Amino acid sequence: MSAALQLMNVSKSYGDLKALDRVELALPDDAYISLLGPSGSGKTTLLRVIAGFEEPEQGAILFGGKRIDGIAPHNRGIGFVFQNFALFPHLSVSENIAFGLVNRELNPVTDAASVKARVRDIISLVGLTGLEDRAVTQISGGQRQRVALARTLVTEPKMVLLDEPLGALDANLRSRMRTELRAIRERCGVTFLHVTGSESEALAMGDTVLVLDRGHIAQSAHSDLLYNRPASPAVARFLNCYNLFSGSVAGDVFVSPTGRFALGGFRQPASQPAYAIRYDRVDIREQNAPVLQGEVRLEGNFVASEYSGAAINSFFALDDGRVFEVETHLSRSAPQTYVEKGRYALVWKREDALVFA
Numbered sequence: 001m002s003a004a005l006q007l008m009n010v011s012k013s014y015g016d017l018k019a020l021d022r023v024e025l026a027l028p029d030d031a032y033i034s035l036l037g038p039s040g041s042g043k044t045t046l047l048r049v050i051a052g053f054e055e056p057e058q059g060a061i062l063f064g065g066k067r068i069d070g071i072a073p074h075n076r077g078i079g080f081v082f083q084n085f086a087l088f089p090h091l092s093v094s095e096n097i098a099f100g101l102v103n104r105e106l107n108p109v110t111d112a113a114s115v116k117a118r119v120r121d122i123i124s125l126v127g128l129t130g131l132e133d134r135a136v137t138q139i140s141g142g143q144r145q146r147v148a149l150a151r152t153l154v155t156e157p158k159m160v161l162l163d164e165p166l167g168a169l170d171a172n173l174r175s176r177m178r179t180e181l182r183a184i185r186e187r188c189g190v191t192f193l194h195v196t197g198s199e200s201e202a203l204a205m206g207d208t209v210l211v212l213d214r215g216h217i218a219q220s221a222h223s224d225l226l227y228n229r230p231a232s233p234a235v236a237r238f239l240n241c242y243n244l245f246s247g248s249v250a251g252d253v254f255v256s257p258t259g260r261f262a263l264g265g266f267r268q269p270a271s272q273p274a275y276a277i278r279y280d281r282v283d284i285r286e287q288n289a290p291v292l293q294g295e296v297r298l299e300g301n302f303v304a305s306e307y308s309g310a311a312i313n314s315f316f317a318l319d320d321g322r323v324f325e326v327e328t329h330l331s332r333s334a335p336q337t338y339v340e341k342g343r344y345a346l347v348w349k350r351e352d353a354l355v356f357a
C-alpha cells in the first residue's frame with residue numbers, strides 16, 4: 001500500500017489556538033477515508049491545509065512523493081468539494097461541470113469537442129445523464145451534490161477532499177448518497193477524504209477512519225477495529241456507542257465513583273484510565289434477577305426509550321446522576337416496556353468491557 005498523501009509534523013495555529021498540532025498522517029492510493037471529529041477538532045483546517053487554502057507554519061506535506069506545501073491549490077492535483085456545493089446558479093449542469101476545465105490556470109481545455117466529451121463521460125459516471133441542460137436551480141439536492149462532485153472529477157484530480165458533503169441533504173438522501181459516493185469513487189479509483197461529524201457516516205463510508213481530537217490524529221483504523229477497539233477514551237466518546245467511567249485500576253477491579261467493576265476485558269494502554277462498555281453489550285434485567293459467573297452489574301432507574309427502527313435505546317439514571325445507555329437490537333429480542341423510574345439491573349460480561357489503563 002503506497003502512501004499517496006503524507007503529512008509530517010504539520011501544525012497550523014490561529015493566534016494562540018493550535019487548530020492542527022503536529023499531525024502525522026499517511027493516506028493510501030485508491031481508498032475511501034473518513035475523517036471524523038467533534039466540532040472544532042480541526043477537520044476543515046486539515047482539509048484546507050492539504051488543499052492549499054491555508055499554509056501550515058510547521059511540517060511537510062507530500063503528495064505522490066513530492067512536497068506540495070507552498071504550491072498553489074490549483075497546481076496540487078487535489079480536488080475539493082464544498083459543503084454548500086458552491087455551484088454557479090446561472091449555469092446549467094454541463095456548464096457548471098465544464099467551467100473548471102475551461103477556466104483552469106494549468107492546462108485549460110479549450111477544444112469544444114474535448115470539453116463536451118469529458119463532460120459527457122463524467123456526467124455518466126456520477127449518474128446525471130439526461131439532466132445536462134437543466135439549470136442547477138432546478139435539480140434536487142442529491143443531484144446538486146453530484147454536479148459539485150462531477151465539477152471536481154472532470155479536472156482529473158488524484159485525490160478528492162470532501163467537506164461534510166452530505167451535510168446539506170435530508171436524512172433519506174444522505175443514506176442513499178453514502179452508497180453512491182462510494183460507488184463513484186470505486187469507478188474513478190482516486191482517494192476520497194471525506195470529513196464528517198457523524199460517527200455512523202464515518203464508519204459506514206470509510207475503508208479507513210481517521211479520528212481527529214483537538215488538532216491531532218487520535219486514531220487511524222479500519223471501521224471495525226475503530227468501533228471495537230477505540231484507542232483512547234476520547235475516541236470511544238466520539239463514537240457515541242460506549243458508556244464511559246473514569247476511575248482507576250486496583251488489582252483486578254476498576255474503581256470508579258459509580259461502582260466497582262471486576263476486570264476481564266481488553267486492556268488498552270492509556271494515560272487517562274477509563275472503563276468503557278458498549279451500549280449494545282448490556283442486558284436489562286429485573287432488579288432481583290440473578291447475576292451469573294463473569295458478569296458485572298449496576299443498578300439504574302429507567303428514564304426513557306428511543307425507538308430507531310432496528311434498535312431501541314433505553315436510558316437509565318444511575319445513583320450518581322449519570323445517564324447510562326443501552327441499545328437493544330430488535331432482531332435479538334422483542335421490544336420490552338419498562339416502568340418509568342422503575343429500578344433495573346444493567347448487566348454485561350466482564351470480557352465485553354474495554355479498560356483504558
Ligand SMILES: Nc1ncnc2c1ncn2[C@@H]1O[C@H](COP(=O)(O)OP(=O)(O)OP(=O)(O)O)[C@@H](O)[C@H]1O
Nearest residue numbers: 014017019037038039040041042043044045046197
Ligand atoms: N480562520 C480562522 N480564524 C481563527 N480561528 C479559526 C479559523 N478557522 C478555524 N478556526 C478555529 O480552529 C479550530 C478548528 O476549526 P475547524 O473549522 O478546522 O474545526 P472542524 O473540526 O472543522 O469544526 P466543525 O465540525 O464545527 O466544522 C476551531 O477552534 C476554530 O474556531
